[in-house]
Amino acid sequence: MTILNEISNHFQELESSSPLMVKQYCVSIIETLNYLKKSDQFQLVNKLEAFAEKNAFEKKHLLGYSKLIYAFHLLHQENYELALKKGTESYIIFLEIEDLEGAAISMGMQGTIYRSIGNFDLALKVLLISQEELKTTEYLQFRLLACKNDMGACYYELNDLESAYILFGEMLKISRNYHSFNCEVYAFFSVNYIHTLKNNSFYWEVYALHGLGKILLKQGDFTQAKGHFIKALEISEKNNHVKSTCNSFSELGIFYAASDQYDIAEDYHCRALILRQENELIGGAITSCIKLGEIYIKLSNLDKAVEVLNKGLTLAAKINVYLKTSRIHLLLSEIYESKKRLNKVIDHFKTYHDLFSKLTVEDNSRRIKNIKHFFESEQIRNENVIIKKQKELLEIEKEKSDYLLLNILPHEIAEELKLYGKTQAKHFESVTVMFTDFVGFTQISEKLLPTELVAEIDRCFKAFDEIIGRHSIEKIKTIGDSYMCASGLPVPNKTHAIGIINAALEIQQYMKMHLQQKKLSRKPTFELRIGIHTGPVVAGVVGFKKFAYDIWGDTVNIASRMESSGESGKINISGNTYELVKNEFNCFHRGKIMAKNKGEIDMYFVDALDQQNILSRNN
Secondary structure, rough: OOOHHHHHHHEEEEEEOOHHHHHHHHHHHHHHHHHHHHHHHHHHHHHHHHHHHOOOOOHHHHHHHHHHHHHHHHHHHHHHHHHHHHHHHHHHHHHHHHOOOHHHHHHHHHHHHHHOOOOHHHHHHHHHHHHHHOOHHHHHHHHHHHHHHHHHHHHHHHHOHHHHHHHHHHHHHHOOOOHHHHHHOOOOOOOOHHHHHHHHHHHHHHHHHHHHHHHHHHHOOHHHHHHHHHHHHHHHHHOOOHHHHHHHHHHHHHHHHHHHHHHHHHHHHHHHHHHHHOOOOOOHHHHHHHHHHHHHHHOOHHHHHHHHOOOOOOOOHOOOOOHHHHHHHHHHHHHHHOOOOOHHHHHHHHHHHHHHHHHHHHHHHHHHHHHHHHHEEEEHHHHHHHHHHHHHHHHHHHHHHHHHHHHHHHHHHHHHHHHHOOOOOOOEEEEEEEEEEEOOOOOOOOOHHHHHHHHHHHHHHHHHHHHHHOOOOOEEEEEOOEEEEEEEOOOOOOOOHHHHHHHHHHHHHHHHHHHHHHHHHOOOOOOEEEEEEEEEEEEEEEEEOOOOOEEEEEHHHHHHHHHHOOOOOOOOHHHHHHHHHHHOOOOOEEEEEEEEOEEEEEEEEEHHHHHHHHHHHOO
């Protein structure tokens, strides 16, 4: 199955794919464009962009990647101006949807364009930003290699050979370690396709060898330079990759020309020219014509130089490569000058001058436009970073507020308050309320330092909080040494009385163990009374500052009387509560006992045996 068929087979899946799958699919296309014929590339990118435009509203990420792929296609065609336009459009989309990986790939591609048109300073600025983001992503190693290659080429042109050598060295190391590449990004393709992609690392190994070889050649180390170029050619031919094979031929041609071995240099450039013409690599073919023309001029074979340079002009008419075209006209004017053909000299030099002037004006205009575009893009990028940071900070603050709110109010009440800005008081027909109180608190507190007293109460109340939390009981408030909670609200349930007595038994058991520990250390501690009553209440939030969820009604007052009428270490419950739990717990009737302002009330102690059972379960 061809690469184009492999990609096309999955095309319809984009309609129902997640943003991550779309990204994976599109990144894989970018990595394989080099292996498609121009006609296949054109067919694929047009089909993809048309689909993306149709689904732009729902799948903006797809629109961004389709434009980016189109930009890469145009880059391969050496249509730099339109490639930059498409790349910029994709970059802005990626910033809008906060896809930093897509933005990094787009910036890397733009860096390649700036490098290709000779704007090395701007290229480096863009590439450095791209590299920082690409380094954090495992499955974009190929894009990172491309970024390093362009940066190395920029440093080479700026004569910073040390920086260039480091980058090409890093490329070589990474590309040779392709077995460790994370290819999960291509998971929905076939095993053979994934294997092909992983082996594509050779492409970047060849570029690294070319870069290192050129540096060594510039430094005068001809032996090592030749070794790198020969190795690059061997790898290219072994993998049957036309473009890198042509580039290797060219590099060897340049090497042998620099070594004054013009016959060998001519052979390599001729081989590159033939292969490039066969595969419609027009830009490279023009370069081969120029290099051959320069060799023939050196050898004084002017007729052959004119022939090959005119072939270069014919090829140049197919694409806009003014820089290469102007170089050809300059060489032809020099040739005709030596032939004393003044008319030809004037014609070619005038064309060279016009093209050079046009290039200078266009280049300056393009540089200004590119720099302006870069800083506008950076402004958008920085604004998006700031907005993202602000969102993150707001989210952190929201989480803090929610946490504090939930510490004050029940979850359901907190949500109601956030949604409507207020809450409605609610009537509950049957709720069980519990009060606890420390026995002899005043006397014992006089024997403790204030800090010790607060620490002792805090320790106990934290234990109570943990216990009632496990039984889905709502803490209402603490008043001094008194602790109040209720079961059966804000979400009603039928087992509220049973749940609160289970919690009360655990609390008394905790206090019993705590008392034993304190006695061993000969420190004073508290014993606890617990009172429980069941009945109707009204519950809601009071005030608009320092919100508090509270409950009201006679049930609350009677529960308080149950506590004050109880005994140390005991759980005192009312007749109402007893009727709900008598089949679950052992209780004994205390009789009708006078409660302040309430008259006589039936009261029951929960049997201490149940406390022992609680202890056994916990152990």
